[in-house]
Amino acid sequence: DGLAYSALLKNELLGAGIEKVQDPQTEDRRLQPSTPEKKSLFTYSLSTKRSSPDDGNEVSPYSLSPVSNKSQKLLRSPRKPTRKISKIPFKVLDAPELQDDFYLNLVDWSSLNVLSVGLGTCVYLWSACTSQVTRLCDLSVEGDSVTSVGWSERGNLVAVGTHKGFVQIWDAAAGKKLSMLEGHTARVGKEEGGKGELRVPGLIFIPCCVLSRFKILSSRNCGVLIWVHRFDHVFPFCQLLVWNHSSLSPVQQYTEHLAAVKAIAWSPHQHGLLASGGGTADRCIRFWNTLTGQPLQCIDTGSQVCNLAWSKHANELVSTHGYSQNQILVWKYPSLTQVAKLTGHSYRVLYLAMSPDGEAIVTGAGDETLRFWNVFSKTRSTKESVSVLNLFTRIR
CATH class of the missing domain: 2.130.10.10 (YVTN repeat-like/Quinoprotein amine dehydrogenase)
Known part of the structure; x- marks a missing residue:
């Protein structure tokens, strides 16, 4: 969607290194690269050293994907379902x-x-x-x-x-x-x-x-x-x-x-x-x-x-x-x-x-x-659910 595409562009063009799309409510704050690394879009070097597949923003020579490793992780990351509020009364x-x-x-x-x-x-x-x-x-x-x-x-x-x-x-x-x-x-x-x-x-x-x-x-x-x-x-x-x-x-x-x-x-x-x-x-x-x-x-x-x-x-x-x-x-x-x-x-x-x-x-x-x-939905409790089958709940 739009958030993933925006993060992908920031990775490839700005070297932001984003691996996971954040909550849409905080996307504007979290997807902003903090002081992005200054680098040229084109790198000229006489070095024969090959880029390691572990380099976050580099493309591995053995990869069939045209995007960097971190962008691949971004595309593979599980997405939290976006909350949708129906615009039609039930x-x-x-x-x-x-x-x-x-x-x-x-x-x-x-x-x-x-x-x-x-x-x-x-x-x-x-x-x-x-x-x-x-x-x-x-x-x-x-x-x-x-x-x-x-x-x-x-x-x-x-x-x-x-x-x-x-x-x-x-x-x-x-x-x-x-x-x-x-x-x-x-x-x-x-x-x-x-x-x-x-x-x-x-x-x-x-x-x-x-x-x-x-x-x-x-x-x-x-x-x-x-x-x-x-x-x-x-x-x-x-x-x-x-x-x-x-x-x-x-x-x-x-x-x-x-x-x-x-x-x-x-x-x-x-x-x-x-x-x-x-x-x-x-x-x-x-x-x-x-x-x-x-x-x-x-x-x-x-x-x-x-x-x-x-x-x-x-x-x-x-x-x-x-x-x-x-x-x-x-x-x-x-x-x-x-x-x-x-x-x-x-x-x-x-x-x-x-x-x-x-x-x-x-x-x-x-x-x-x-x-x-x-309009509103109940949030899942972060507290551990207590089962009556748990023996430790019976200890006083």
């Missing part, structure tokens, strides 16, 4: 009345492999195992509509945020409403599940004529608050606030984003690493070290960042986008090289959720479709 579901609203969160995937989707005034549950669809609730009788859905960590409870500012807690298996939380003066935009309980940190307030939006995610003993937008001039910038659970005052405050911030995600691989994405006027994904308060990296994606999610298995990130390309991008961190670009939605990709095994994602858009993609 499943597409119709989602009528899926709203094209940047500030809603209408899709979530539970640990029990059940998808919850808010469509208009109803919440539906779709089992990824059986493809069975169940209507959990209908808020039309209350004159309300769904603005957010979120599973508890155990996958047994669903929190439903409503346009009127209520949070309803439902038992998914029984299809029964357990409780309703009141007190919000406007629609609830996001809920988060906790261990053994349901936390409701995502709120929207409308005091007087000021509209503010908050979204909270937790990571161990840290939290993050997104100040998505505010229609006054007290806080002219969109703010990202970080605090710990022992204080109500934020310990970090970031104002670099130039537009509404909806997309936030904690890294599962590095404690304190936070990614955030800005809206149409910003278009950037920014990375923060919340332990030191320092900004780390920033990349302009060229379009509105709607959602972010980290892979559970690799140091990679998936982002979904709106205006103007409506694409799904997979990034490798920290190099920020683009691994894949997926397209198919005709509207901005506002909704994103990850399967419990961390291999697939589902995306939703105002085109009223849910698309399922195989």
Whole structure:
């Protein structure tokens, strides 16, 4: 392929001495010859000494191959299969009345492999195992509509945020409403599940004529608050606030984003690493070290960042986008090289959720479709597998 051909040319023309094609992600760094040996393409000598077959970059006089020994090793070296991400979704579901609203969160995937989707005034549950669809609730009788859905960590409870500012807690298996939380003066935009309980940190307030939006995610003993937008001039910038659970005052405050911030995600691989994405006027994904308060990296994606999610298995990130390309991008961190670009939605990709095994994602858009993609793959464990037949495992 292209990598092998490039390495072969470097061997024959530059004397690079490459014997094995490296991982495509690191090819640009590793295939660069380090201070290549200066030599002429043509060698004139009166010496009658013959080149040894062991000379790496020389062609043996007894070889039938026109290339050097190292190039022959390169061509014979086993190739690691290149990871390929399918650009076609493996499943597409119709989602009528899926709203094209940047500030809603209408899709979530539970640990029990059940998808919850808010469509208009109803919440539906779709089992990824059986493809069975169940209507959990209908808020039309209350004159309300769904603005957010979120599973508890155990996958047994669903929190439903409503346009009127209520949070309803439902038992998914029984299809029964357990409780309703009141007190919000406007629609609830996001809920988060906790261990053994349901936390409701995502709120929207409308005091007087000021509209503010908050979204909270937790990571161990840290939290993050997104100040998505505010229609006054007290806080002219969109703010990202970080605090710990022992204080109500934020310990970090970031104002670099130039537009509404909806997309936030904690890294599962590095404690304190936070990614955030800005809206149409910003278009950037920014990375923060919340332990030191320092900004780390920033990349302009060229379009509105709607959602972010980290892979559970690799140091990679998936982002979904709106205006103007409506694409799904997979990034490798920290190099920020683009691994894949997926397209198919005709509207901005506002909704994103990850399967419990961390291999697939589902995306939703105002085109009223849910698309399922195989994006991440589990890496093989480097740990030695322990067999029950091994006698040494029984010794205490």
